Amino acid sequence: MTGGKAVKADLEFALVHDGRQWVARGRDAAGTPVMARGESLPALDDDLAAALAVNQGCKGQTLTIFMGFDTRTLPAWLRQYSPHYFNRFVTLTP
Amino acid sequence: MEGVNRKWYSGMATNEDWWAVWLGLILFAAGLFSIGRIDLVGWMVETSVWTWGDFSFSNALDVTRYEGWHPLAGLLMAYVVFTALTCLGAWSMKFNVRRFWAGWTVLFVLAWACWIIGHEAHFAVPVNAWDEHGLTWGLSLGGGFSYILALAVGLIIGNFIKPLAGFLHEAAKPEWFIKTAIVYLGIKVGVKSMDAADKTLELALAGAAAVFVAYLLFWPIVYALGRRAFRLPRDAAAVLSSGISICGVSAAIATAGAIRARPVLPVMVSMLIVIFAMIELVVLPGFYTWVAPDQPIVNGAAMGMTVKTDGADAAAGAFLEELMRSSAAARGTHWEPGWIVTSAIMTKIWIDMFIGLWAFLLAIVWVRKVEHQPGRSHVGPSEIWHRFPKFVIGYLITWFAYLAILAFLPEFTAAAKPGAEVVEGPMRKMMFMLTFVSIGTITDFSKLKGMGRLALLYAVALFVIIAPLAYFIAWLFHRGMMPPTVGG
Structure with missing residues (x-):
């Protein structure tokens, strides 16, 4: 859905931008650390799907992924104006 | 996930927006004790007019309600109470508390020094009261000189004494200070509602209508200008349009988040906004007073729609x-204080409240029409809540609490006022003074270098489109509205 009822996530990732790429860090269903990168968000999603496919428990499942932007990566002086950047949900089939 | 706003209560202890609510509500609650004849805030001091050659703290400061207290004891109490509360907030927000305390102390001293100096009679007293103070000349600026001085001191530090600006950086939080002041202002609006409920309601509704119209006009015009005349990429045009036309930095960040722009984009735009907001803050109050001295509410509302960032507005x-x-007093008209600043903040608060909704709609449009990823990427409705300015909750609580006393407990109205007046009066003004000093220290004009095209678009859009259009819309919805006169 795009903006309707609340979304529950199967996995949760923290999202940052390192100046060049988006980087998502979290754990898969088995608790194994997973990191994915991409110059655009669609590229990040593809990389994350590939990283999750490594785990046989995730492969082939349709997963709802929560990605929350880690606001600590914004400059401290900027955060006083707005403490939120964005969160997103992505549906992936690794 | 630390640093991520996952739950509805995320950030309640860790960001300035929520801490403005806590700082506001703590003193609001303390003020309410006056209903039970317990005065928890009467130690607060306020400035009074003094004359050159006759300075003493007893002349320049008054303790609001504690009889027999020396003004310096009241000032010390103000320092202790506000230092304890802000340091608690700083600790909770994981600032470097020692650096915050040191910077806060310097800002506190500077703010009070500017506040006291600005109330010297030659600066403050209106022309028709010169004889009363034995003056032969003066600037007749009312309390305005205190603000000018605080801003000038801040700007000198921010632009010419950069090591000191760096030292103050941890404590110079104009948005936190001003949002706290706005929560206190809610008390003022509540007290005003006790005296003139119809005028307060009229001001609130006119502000909402004006903002709605402004939203529909400003954003598309600036976006089209950015895309067609300045050939900006779509994301830069969108972020800049929100920054210029809606509410400055918070709107730029909300929009950038909504369209998933790289974070460097809102950071750059925000630097631009902070600097231009300073220029607006310096230029527009004097300009509006000069061109429309008989339109106080229109001028205030136009200010709210034109000046970006809550602090600068x-x-x-x-x-x-x-x-x-001061200008009206010189002509023999004495408007009640608080109405003009309330009209400026009322429009800004409506703008702030719409930001979350606007960004949510923009995010949906972006996912569907720009990223072409409907079905794969989703926007959660919780985004509206995460972007909602929480200090508005404090503002509404304090406003409606006093309105509720008026409506349901009218016998307590008289007892509620003394506590309210201390919090919405000198405490609020102190937070304004801290805002003026700290907003100056964080404004570094050298950051304009290298922003040629964006800066030019900002200047053109602001002064050629937004400012005149905002003034027209403010006039359309607020014309004929005037503050009550003192004793009128």
């Missing part, structure tokens, strides 16, 4: 109020 509104009341 509230500061500009306060400055405008001092200039306009």
Whole structure:
């Protein structure tokens, strides 16, 4: 859905931008650390799907992924104006 | 996930927006004790007019309610109470508390020094009261000179004494200070509702209508200008349009988040906004007073729609109020204080409240029409809540609490006022003074270098489109509205 009822996530990732790429860090269903990168968000999603496919428990499942932007990566002086950047949900089939 | 706003209560202890609510509500609650004849805030001091050659703290400061207290004891109490509360907030927000405390102490001293100096009679007293103070000349700026001085001191530090600006950086939080002041202002609006409920309601509704119209006009015009005349990429045009036309930095960040722009984009745009907000803050109050001295509410509302960032807008509104009341006093009209700054902040608060909704709609449009990823990427409705400015909750609580006393407990109205007046009066003004000093220290004009095209678009859009259009819309919805006169 795009903006309707609340979304529950199967996995949760923290999202940052390192100046060049988006980087998502979290754990898969088995608790194994997973990191994915991409110059655009669609590229990040593809990389994350590939990283999750490594785990046989995730492969082939349709997963709802929560990605929350880690606001600590914004400059401290900027955060006083707005403490939120964005969160997103992505549906992936690794 | 630390640093991520996952739950509805995320950030309640860790960001300035929520801490403005806590700082506001703590003193609001303390003020309410006056209903039970317990005065928890009467130690607060306020400035009074003094004359050159006759300075003493007893002349320049008054303790609001504690009889027999020396003003310096009241000032010390103000320092202790506000230092304890802000340091608690700083600790909770994981600032470096020692650096915060040191910077806060310097800002506190500078703010009070500017506040006291600005109330010297030659600066403050209106022309028709010169004889009363034995003056032969003066600037007749009311409390406006205190604000000018605080801003000038801040700007000198921010641009010429950069090591000191760096030292103050941890504590210079104009948005936190002004949002706290706005929560206190809610008390003022509540007290005003006790005296003039119809005028307060009229001001609130006119502000909402004006903002709605402004939203529909400003954003598309600036976006089209950015895309067609300045050939900006779509994301840069969108972020800049929100920054210029809606509410400055918070709107730029909300929009950038909504369209998933790289974070460097809102950071750059925000630097631009902070600097231009300073220019607006310096130029517009005097300009509006000069061109429309008989339109206090229209001027205030126009300020709210034109000056970006809550801090600069509230500061500009306060400055405008001092200039306009002083100018009116010189013509023999004495408007009640608070109405002009309230009109400036009322429009800004409506703008702030719409930001979350606007960004949510924009995010949906972006996912569907720009990223072409409907079905794969989703926007959660919780985004509206995460982007909602929480200090508005504090503002509404304090406003409606006093309104509720008026409606349901009218016998307590008289007892509620003394506590309210201390919090919404000198405590609020102190937070304004801290905002003026700290907003100056974080404004570094050298950051404009290298922003040629964006800066030019900003200047053109602001002064050629937004400012005149905002003034027209403010006039359309607020014309004929005037503050009550003192004793009128």
